[in-house]
Amino acid sequence: MTLAYLMVKKVILKYVLAFVIGLMVLTQSACVSIKFERDEIETYLLTQQPEKALTALESHEVKDRNKSLYLLDKAMLLRMQNQFEDSSQVFEKAKRLTRKLDAISLREQAAAISINDSQRSYLPQNFEQVLVHCFQAINYLQLQRYSDARVEILQLSELLKQKDDIQMPFAQYLSGLVFESNQELDNALISYRKAYQAYSSYNSAIPLMLKEDLLRLTKYLGLNDEHKKFLDEFDLQIWPKQQDTDQQAHAVAIVLNGLMPRKHSLEINVQSPTDGQLHRISTPFYEHRETKVYGAELSSELLNTSSEIIAQLDNQARNALNNEMPSIIARTIARMSIKNSAVDETREDLPLLSLALEIAAIITEQADIRAWNTLPQQILIMRLSLPAGSHDLKLNLLGSNLPRNIQTWQQVNIAKGESRFFSYHSPDSYVTQRKP
Amino acid sequence: MKNQWFKSFTLVAAISAGMIINGCSTVVKRLDSGEVTDLSGEWNDTDSRLVSEEMIRDVLSRPWINRFISANGNRPAVIVGGVRNLSHEHMNVATFINDIERELINSGEIDFVASKLERGEIRDERKDQELNASNETAKQMGQEYGADFMLKGSINTILDSVDDEQVRFYQIDLNLISLADNRKVWAGQKKIKKLIEKSAFRL
Numbered sequence: 001m002t003l004a005y006l007m008v009k010k011v012i013l014k015y016v017l018a019f020v021i022g023l024m025v026l027t028q029s030a031c032v033s034i035k036f037e038r039d040e041i042e043t044y045l046l047t048q049q050p051e052k053a054l055t056a057l058e059s060h061e062v063k064d065r066n067k068s069l070y071l072l073d074k075a076m077l078l079r080m081q082n083q084f085e086d087s088s089q090v091f092e093k094a095k096r097l098t099r100k101l102d103a104i105s106l107r108e109q110a111a112a113i114s115i116n117d118s119q120r121s122y123l124p125q126n127f128e129q130v131l132v133h134c135f136q137a138i139n140y141l142q143l144q145r146y147s148d149a150r151v152e153i154l155q156l157s158e159l160l161k162q163k164d165d166i167q168m169p170f171a172q173y174l175s176g177l178v179f180e181s182n183q184e185l186d187n188a189l190i191s192y193r194k195a196y197q198a199y200s201s202y203n204s205a206i207p208l209m210l211k212e213d214l215l216r217l218t219k220y221l222g223l224n225d226e227h228k229k230f231l232d233e234f235d236l237q238i239w240p241k242q243q244d245t246d247q248q249a250h251a252v253a254i255v256l257n258g259l260m261p262r263k264h265s266l267e268i269n270v271q272s273p274t275d276g277q278l279h280r281i282s283t284p285f286y287e288h289r290e291t292k293v294y295g296a297e298l299s300s301e302l303l304n305t306s307s308e309i310i311a312q313l314d315n316q317a318r319n320a321l322n323n324e325m326p327s328i329i330a331r332t333i334a335r336m337s338i339k340n341s342a343v344d345e346t347r348e349d350l351p352l353l354s355l356a357l358e359i360a361a362i363i364t365e366q367a368d369i370r371a372w373n374t375l376p377q378q379i380l381i382m383r384l385s386l387p388a389g390s391h392d393l394k395l396n397l398l399g400s401n402l403p404r405n406i407q408t409w410q411q412v413n414i415a416k417g418e419s420r421f422f423s424y425h426s427p428d429s430y431v432t433q434r435k436p
Numbered sequence: 437m438k439n440q441w442f443k444s445f446t447l448v449a450a451i452s453a454g455m456i457i458n459g460c461s462t463v464v465k466r467l468d469s470g471e472v473t474d475l476s477g478e479w480n481d482t483d484s485r486l487v488s489e490e491m492i493r494d495v496l497s498r499p500w501i502n503r504f505i506s507a508n509g510n511r512p513a514v515i516v517g518g519v520r521n522l523s524h525e526h527m528n529v530a531t532f533i534n535d536i537e538r539e540l541i542n543s544g545e546i547d548f549v550a551s552k553l554e555r556g557e558i559r560d561e562r563k564d565q566e567l568n569a570s571n572e573t574a575k576q577m578g579q580e581y582g583a584d585f586m587l588k589g590s591i592n593t594i595l596d597s598v599d600d601e602q603v604r605f606y607q608i609d610l611n612l613i614s615l616a617d618n619r620k621v622w623a624g625q626k627k628i629k630k631l632i633e634k635s636a637f638r639l
Contacts (some may be wrong), residue, residue, distance in 0.1 A: 094525070147521050152526045158595055309628050 033064075036107040038262060038373060041073070045259060045374070048402055049078035055372075063122040065108070068097050069370055072124065072132070076330065080425040084139040095155075098124055098132070113335055116282075116369035117328070125324075126373045127316045128164045128372050129172050130156065138254060139431045141421035146181045151192075153324040165323070169190055169198035170311035170379060173210055177252070180213075181419055185242075189217040206234070209309050209383055215239040249388040249414030253298045253395055253422045255307060256427035258291030258377030261314050263321075265367035266436055276360060277343065281332055283325070284367040285436035288316055291377055292428040294399040298382045301390045307380040314377045328367075335365065377429060388416040400428045452635040477632035479527040479603065487608050488535035490626045492543075500612070501545055504584070513547040514540075515583035516613065523593035523606065533587075537611075549583045585612045585621065600634040 037060050044053035054077040058283070071094035078087035101123045108120040133156035139148035153175045160166060176191035192213050199206050201373065211234045218227035220242035263284045270279050294310045296307040339361035346354040390413045397405040407424050414420045472482045504512045516537065519529045541545045550558060565574040588608035597604045605627065612622040 148526060151521060151524065151526050158524060158597070162597065307516050 027296070032105075034370065036426050042259065042262075042373070045080075049429075050077050050425070052209055053077050053350070054081070065119065066370065067121070068094060068101060068124055069122045069372065070129070071097060072133060072372045073374045075132075076135070076372075079135065079423075080374075081138060082144050087141045088143075089135060091132055091139070094124075094132060095136075097323065098129060107111070112130055113331065113338060116335070116364055116366050117331060118366065118370065120368075122370050124168075124372065125320045125358055126166045127168065127313075127320050128375070129163070130166060130168050131160060131313070131372075131375060133159065134168075134174055138421065141178065141181065141200075142423060143417055144420075146178070149178045150182050166200055167198045168311075168316070169195045169202065169204065173207070173310065175180045176213065177419070177421075185217055186221065189214075189221060192217065194359055196299050200339060207310050209308065209310075209381060212239045214244065216242050223366055245385070246417045247388075248385045250389075250413065250419040251298065251300070251306075251384045251391070251412070252388065252419055253296070253382050253384075253393075253424070254310075255293070255296045255380040255395070256376035256423060256425045257293050257380055258289060260317060260371065260373050260375040260377055261286045261289045261401065261431075263287075263367075263369040263371050264434060265369055267365075267367075269315060277340065278362055279336055279340075280362045280365040281336075282365050282367040283332070284321065286314070286321060287431050288433040289314065289429050290378060290432050291426075291431065292400050293397045293405075293426050294371065296382065296398060297396045298384050299394050299396070300384060300386055303384055303386060304382045305382050306380040309378055310381040311377055311379040313378075315373070318377075332365075335407075336361075339365075376425065376427070385410075386414065388414060388418075393422070395422070395424055397424075397426050400426060402428055474630075477602070477630055478527050479523075479606070481531070483606065483628055484532035484535065485624045486628065488539065489531045491536055491608075491610055491624045492539045494614070494624045496543060496545060498622055504621075508584075511545060511547050512546065512585055513549050513581055513583045514585045514587055515549050515615075517586040517588040517613075519588065519591040519610070523591045524595055525593065527591070529591060536587075546583070549581050555580075569603055583613055583615055585593045587612055589624075600636055602632045602634070604630045604632060606630075 037056070040056045041053045044050070054074065057070065057077060071090055075087045075090035075094060078090060101121050102392060131154050135151040137156070137288060138147045140146070140152060156175065156385055158173055160168070160171065172191050172195035176188045176195060179185075179188035179191055192210060193206075195210055196206060201212070211230070214230050215227065215234065215236065216239060218224075218230060263286055265282045266285050268281045268356065270281075271277070298305050298307070339357070343354050343358045343361065347358060390411050391410055393409045395407040399408075405426070409422060412420060451543075469481075470485075474480065474482065474566065474577045516533055519533060521527060521529055535548075537548050539550050562577055563577050566577065587610060589608065592607045592609075594605040594607075596605075606629075610624045611620050613620050616629075
């Protein structure tokens with residue numbers, strides 16, 4: 001070997017080592033900062049301080065690859081403060097970015113294959129994309145912008161057609177409510193029917209509100225056979241008639257209960273028996289959480305009603321992760337193979353570099369634990385039918401000891417035949433298990 | 437050989453650095469307002485302009501205007517009612533309604549009166565004048581010009597998509613309805629069809 005060759009190798013070794021060490025520091029610090037940021041936001045939310053959570057979110061530097069997550073969290077934190085107009089604008093930005101991120105970036109794929117999955121831009125999961133439309137629709141309903149809510153539902157319908165592996169009964173039921181708000185009873189019934197089919201396919205209980213809406217509309221629209229089928233199945237003695245519904249005013253309250261469980265990583269370290277090389281496999285899993293609020297009551301001066309669960313979003317998230325697991329593992333194996341090749345190639349000539357690469361391979365192998373954590377764990381719904389006119393409404397959350405467990409809306413004017421929508425976030429919840 | 441490699445590497449690095457630096461700065465290019473620029477495939481100013489031009493051409497060329505003038509001796513007065521957005525996109529329908537209104541007023545053949553939204557502020561001002569302005573200059577209540585027709589309509593879309601291709605079909609319908617007897621005296625329609633191909637890859 002010539003002197004020049006050895007000098008070049010020394011230069012390469014110096015720079016590559018520096019690069020490898022820098023990479024290790026960067027990926028480690030990125031993961032630590034994400035966890036720290038999440039902890040801070042969660043602490044504020046659990047103490048009913050969404051404004052401080054938003055300040056915390058905006059105080060951290062947002063990397064391009066986490067931009068979509070930042071927008072989703074910001075939109076949610078704004079709606080928690082009843083800033084529905086601002087929340088809508090941020091959701092629109094999130095939607096535009098998601099459409100752009102849907103295309104594959106070869107550069108990001110290369111980074112993901114050589115380092116870890118967190119190097120890719122966060123593309124909201126299919127169920128998260130559906131929920132963006134749902135929360136956007138709820139924003140518009142609260143602002144009484146029923147036409148805009150309808151646009152949102154049409155976009156949602158197109159998304160559900162494209163991602164036909166997604167079953168979201170809540171999204172279908174919400175679509176029906178939006179169509180009814182726009183006086184389109186036939187379209188509303190189609191959505192209610194889809195919601196019923198989706199709940200049935202999950203073997204989930206059909207919510208009482210959906211049963212009543214199906215019976216009411218099938219009767220009103222003259223679909224007698226279908227009406228009889230639902231009557232036999234639901235076995236309800238009393239259900240509202242369309243003629244009565246048209247004369248009443250309706251207050252619909254939606255409680256966004258708890259917080260979505262966070263993802264953590266499960267690391268398995270193994271040593272190869274043949275060459276002693278260390279390997280790490282890191283996969284994400286969801287923690288288990290429980291909500292403190294177990295129900296809600298909506299009351300006026302005259303009447304009151306209790307809530308029912310209309311969606312269990314943590315189950316949706318777990319199903320999505322289970323479906324994604326084969327491709328996560330496939331990418332992990334591909335990454336292991338590439339990193340091992342680099343280690344093997346350099347072992348003989350550059351043993352120190354080979355060791356550094358081996359250490360880097362282990363440390364950089366981290367699961368992608370990013371997720372839309374400001375989502376609620378479950379959604380509760382209730383409807384109070386009242387005489388048309390002005391009412392003082394009170395929402396009482398059951399099971400929470402926090403001061404803001406009662407929300408009131410004063411002098412709400414609801415016209416005959418109109419449905420007014422109200423939503424309230426209650427993130428109060430606790431972790432029961434941090435194991436897969 | 438090594439020298440050539442080093443020179444090539446330096447050249448590539450310099451070019452790449454230049455591209456990166458160039459890509460990092462904001463570039464602003466002024467365009468003519470009539471220039472067609474389709475970026476996302478969604479409803480844009482070109483669509484708004486095409487619709488308003490077609491509607492104006494149509495409404496001014498139909499016999500209802502002359503019939504009205506012959507029967508009543510004056511220009512028809514129109515008020516804008518609701519234009520429902522029944523499409524898949526959040527769009528500002530007000531821009532092309534404003535374009536139509538402006539061109540029709542400027543044609544001198546149709547009068548427009550203020551819409552329900554606009555009237556509220558005007559009536560507040562008139563009420564204020566009744567209390568605070570001089571008798572000679574105060575405008576009287578109950579002197580508004582009643583509209584003869586209401587302009588209403590809707591925007592509908594039909595989407596058809598597979599993989600990364602989507603066909604978007606827009607249908608814009610506008611009607612003039614007589615406020616006297618609910619007769620529709622004019623029906624205008626414009627259709628726009630777009631093929632949008634999304635890139636499967638990005639930087």
